[in-house]
Amino acid sequence: MKNDNEKNSGQSPDNSLELDEEEQGISRRKFLGTAALVGLSGAGLSVGLSSCGKGEDKGAAPAAPAQPSAEVHPGQLDEYYGFWSGGHSGEVRIMGIPSGREIKRVPVFNPDAMSGWGVTNESRAILGTNKDGSLRYTTGDTHHVHGSYKDGTYDGKYFWVNDKIHSRIARMRGDTMETDKITELPNVQGFHGIFPDKRDPVKPEVNYTTRVFCGSEFRLPQPNNGTNMDDTDAYYSLFTCVDAETMEVRWQCKVDGNMDLVATSYDGKLAASNQYNTEKGVVYANMMSAERDSCVFFNIERIEAAVAAGKVSKIPGSDVPIVDGTRAANADPKTAVTCYVPIPKSPHGVNASPDGKYFVCSGKLSPTASVIELERVLHWFEGHTKEPRDAVVAEPEIGLGPLHTAFDNRGSAYTTLFLDSQIVKWNIDAAIKAYAGDKNVKVVEDRIDVHYQPGHLNASMNETKEADGKWLVIGCKFSKDRYLPVGPLHPENEQTIDISGEKMRLVHETSVWPEPHDFIIVKRDKIKTRQVYNMDEFPLAVKDINGSKIERQGNKVTIHLTSVAPAFGLSEFRVKKGDEVTIILTNHDKVEDLGHGFAIPKYNINFIVNPQETKSVTFVADKPGVYWCYCTHFCHALHLEMRSRLMVSP
Numbered sequence: 273m274k275n276d277n278e279k280n281s282g283q284s285p286d287n288s289l290e291l292d293e294e295e296q297g298i299s300r301r302k303f304l305g306t307a308a309l310v311g312l313s314g315a316g317l318s319v320g321l322s323s324c325g326k327g328e329d330k331g332a333a334p335a336a337p338a339q340p341s342a343e344v345h346p347g348q349l350d351e352y353y354g355f356w357s358g359g360h361s362g363e364v365r366i367m368g369i370p371s372g373r374e375i376k377r378v379p380v381f382n383p384d385a386m387s388g389w390g391v392t393n394e395s396r397a398i399l400g401t402n403k404d405g406s407l408r409y410t411t412g413d414t415h416h417v418h419g420s421y422k423d424g425t426y427d428g429k430y431f432w433v434n435d436k437i438h439s440r441i442a443r444m445r446g447d448t449m450e451t452d453k454i455t456e457l458p459n460v461q462g463f464h465g466i467f468p469d470k471r472d473p474v475k476p477e478v479n480y481t482t483r484v485f486c487g488s489e490f491r492l493p494q495p496n497n498g499t500n501m502d503d504t505d506a507y508y509s510l511f512t513c514v515d516a517e518t519m520e521v522r523w524q525c526k527v528d529g530n531m532d533l534v535a536t537s538y539d540g541k542l543a544a545s546n547q548y549n550t551e552k553g554v555v556y557a558n559m560m561s562a563e564r565d566s567c568v569f570f571n572i573e574r575i576e577a578a579v580a581a582g583k584v585s586k587i588p589g590s591d592v593p594i595v596d597g598t599r600a601a602n603a604d605p606k607t608a609v610t611c612y613v614p615i616p617k618s619p620h621g622v623n624a625s626p627d628g629k630y631f632v633c634s635g636k637l638s639p640t641a642s643v644i645e646l647e648r649v650l651h652w653f654e655g656h657t658k659e660p661r662d663a664v665v666a667e668p669e670i671g672l673g674p675l676h677t678a679f680d681n682r683g684s685a686y687t688t689l690f691l692d693s694q695i696v697k698w699n700i701d702a703a704i705k706a707y708a709g710d711k712n713v714k715v716v717e718d719r720i721d722v723h724y725q726p727g728h729l730n731a732s733m734n735e736t737k738e739a740d741g742k743w744l745v746i747g748c749k750f751s752k753d754r755y756l757p758v759g760p761l762h763p764e765n766e767q768t769i770d771i772s773g774e775k776m777r778l779v780h781e782t783s784v785w786p787e788p789h790d791f792i793i794v795k796r797d798k799i800k801t802r803q804v805y806n807m808d809e810f811p812l813a814v815k816d817i818n819g820s821k822i823e824r825q826g827n828k829v830t831i832h833l834t835s836v837a838p839a840f841g842l843s844e845f846r847v848k849k850g851d852e853v854t855i856i857l858t859n860h861d862k863v864e865d866l867g868h869g870f871a872i873p874k875y876n877i878n879f880i881v882n883p884q885e886t887k888s889v890t891f892v893a894d895k896p897g898v899y900w901c902y903c904t905h906f907c908h909a910l911h912l913e914m915r916s917r918l919m920v921s922p
């Protein structure tokens with residue numbers, strides 16, 4: 273039911289909440305009904321549930337605001353999902369936009385005490401372990417989250433994120449919003465830019481993402497085995513292609529200099545990465561002497577043809593085929609796999625315009641943004657133009673420290689100015705005319721202060737053909753005085769700007785834990801989540817609700833355990849000191865949001881099982897005594913009573 277609040281809050285009128293819930297087969301009201309059926313809800317729980325069920329209809333309608341508001345009233349849902357990287361927290365976060373409310377943290381590279389990521393056998397298999405069973409890495413640094421595409425827009429199937437520290441790419445499923453695969457890229461360090469392709473350049477019927485491209489920032493000697501560390505001129509970096517389904521590395525392409533961010537074209541033919549440090553410096557002073565670096569373009573079709581024809585090399589110790597994309601090997605445009613378009617000066621960021629025509633690459637140390645016309649890059653590959661630089665069709669001066677660019681659906685671009693602490697709105701067509709010599713056009717349309725030092729920005733749906741020009745969110749790297757002081761470590765500041773009118777309007781800000789780099793803003797009808805698992809998907813599931821049991825084989829003990837609020841299937845399980853114990857826990861509750869936790873004191877174990885989910889943990893029972901295993905996730909009026917005893921005899 274739509275009420276006045278909803279109309280006034282600037283939400284789109286096609287509010288599809290009811291439909292979405294119907295499709296998912298489970299609603300919040302149903303949750304209430306089922307919980308009531310259980311018949312034991314305590315006061316606190318039932319109050320929480322009923323207010324959750326009725327909240328939408330409450331609240332007096334405020335006077336109609338003239339302009340879109342970021343306020344989302346109690347009980348209402350945001351119009352967009354925001355997928356945020358968490359930076360060196362190693363995670364991904366999901367926010368509601370425009371409210372900025374944080375809805376979920378998805379552990380990716382970071383062990384997580386709440387969900388048991390890094391504790392359960394299933395998550396450890398995804399994270400990767402050493403021979404002694406310890407986690408291979410416990411640190412991570414996520415920068416860029418990007419979703420899979422179909423027909424030039426998000427299809428909600430997958431999201432990928434990079435780990436810059438250990439050069440890993442992770443995939444999150446769109447239906448469960450949990451990490452399902454992690455791949456470590458060979459032969460590279462400083463894996464920073466990441467972008468899925470948007471269709472196949474060779475097979476036009478494949479109109480969806482099948483590859484993910486990965487840039488790497490740090491040049492390395494190869495093989496990187498300590499024998500060749502001092503010849504820094506010989507260091508190089510590799511552009512990596514990962515298969516979107518299998519998550520296996522398909523190929524790598526050797527480039528001169530380094531890479532940074534990545535963008536892909538809507539026709540699938542081109543991917544590009546901005547390059548700073550084409551000087552090949554190893555200290556920063558040497559990384560910024562050149563007046564121009566470049567944006568390197570990859571001809572995907574030609575690279576894949578070279579791989580298929582075996583025109584590749586390999587680095588000792590690695591099986592990945594490597595195509596030579598260096599300048600020297602690609603002087604002839606008609607056979608070249610790469611095209612280096614010169615861009616001033618130490619550029620950071622490359623972004624594709626939603627009309628599919630341009631990439632914008634910003635100068636960082638130059639006050640300019642360069643507009644590269646993709647058609648002209650393709651012309652260069654066909655031998656029709658001589659200089660790669662001919663592909664640059666505009667280079668407006670927009671302000672100091674330009675980094676990343678976002679777009680609306682009306683031909684305007686929005687660029688973060690790190691040094692100026694501003695967002696500048698500028699017109700692409702006007703910039704092209706000005707570059708061609710027209711002195712009468714106005715390129716810069718608006719400027720607005722942000723707080724402070726913006727890095728990434730993104731507009732609603734802007735990295736798709738469905739850019740809608742409604743909201744622009746700014747990731748500010750410094751918050752300084754914007755929040756109550758909390759000691760020396762400050763949060764970062766995400767600011768929301770209404771871009772629906774001619775002038776930008778700052779409407780909202782929210783603190784975020786350090787430090788998100790990038791994010792995408794996805795219309796909520798693109799996302800179809802499951803609220804309950806399917807028990808059949810878990811090979812270990814304890815499917816019989818009365819099937820809890822203990823199995824022993826030598827000193828290996830397997831506890832098959834069920835949970836149904838407010839009890840586990842066994843009230844005690846006895847093992848002997850030295851036993852290797854595996855606990856498999858299947859949650860038989862079917863009600864949305866009814867998860868249980870399972871913690872064992874002194875054994876460093878805690879994890880949750882969501883409705884109909886199965887997880888397992890393995891540990892050695894090396895401490896005799898009684899250990900109360902208890903439910904950590906408030907599930908029921910008798911949540912505190914939901915326990916079992918691990919009893920270890922000496």
Ligand code: RUQ
Nearest residue numbers: 415727728789790
């Ligand atoms: S970065 S502030 Cu890691 Cu995308 Cu540009």
Ligand code: CUA
Nearest residue numbers: 868903905907
């Ligand atoms: Cu089960 Cu709390």
